[in-house]
Amino acid sequence: MVLEYKVEGGDFTQAGNVSSSVKKVLKQLGINPVVIKRVVVALYEAEVNIVAHAYRGVVTATLDDEGIRIVLDDEGPGIASIEQAMVKGYSTASKEVREMGFGAGMGLPNIKDNADEFTITSKVGVGTRLDIYIHYV
Numbered sequence: 001m002v003l004e005y006k007v008e009g010g011d012f013t014q015a016g017n018v019s020s021s022v023k024k025v026l027k028q029l030g031i032n033p034v035v036i037k038r039v040v041v042a043l044y045e046a047e048v049n050i051v052a053h054a055y056r057g058v059v060t061a062t063l064d065d066e067g068i069r070i071v072l073d074d075e076g077p078g079i080a081s082i083e084q085a086m087v088k089g090y091s092t093a094s095k096e097v098r099e100m101g102f103g104a105g106m107g108l109p110n111i112k113d114n115a116d117e118f119t120i121t122s123k124v125g126v127g128t129r130l131d132i133y134i135h136y137v
Helices: 017-028 033-053 095-099 107-114
Strands: 002-008 056-063 067-075 117-123 127-135
Touching: 002 017, 002 033, 017 033, 017 056, 017 067, 033 056, 033 067, 033 107, 033 127, 107 117, 107 127
Parallel strands: none
Antiparallel strands: 002 056, 056 067, 067 127, 117 127
């Protein structure tokens, strides 16, 4: 099963809709609630990163018998230093984003902590790709 969603940068009213939709599908499939929580945390953080930092993005969730792969491709400024971005508390979020309660610098570390496999690639001035895999068991 493949699910695809579009995410618009800057639209905080829609932030969390993708993770809610995927959560609903996983519940309907009878996936373990502990796994669902890990998926939702990782996906929500990644989704909010698109909204906070990019112009737009696409989320593709592919479910198979063993787990879920979530790929998020965004068009945006990219990440100059992935190593630095992975440091807990480091953030490039704007003042406005922080005032809304986002941008604490925990997104990428939270994704990594909840994923069984996680890769991130980015090109400055082009965008970022997150590839997250979470096993059902």
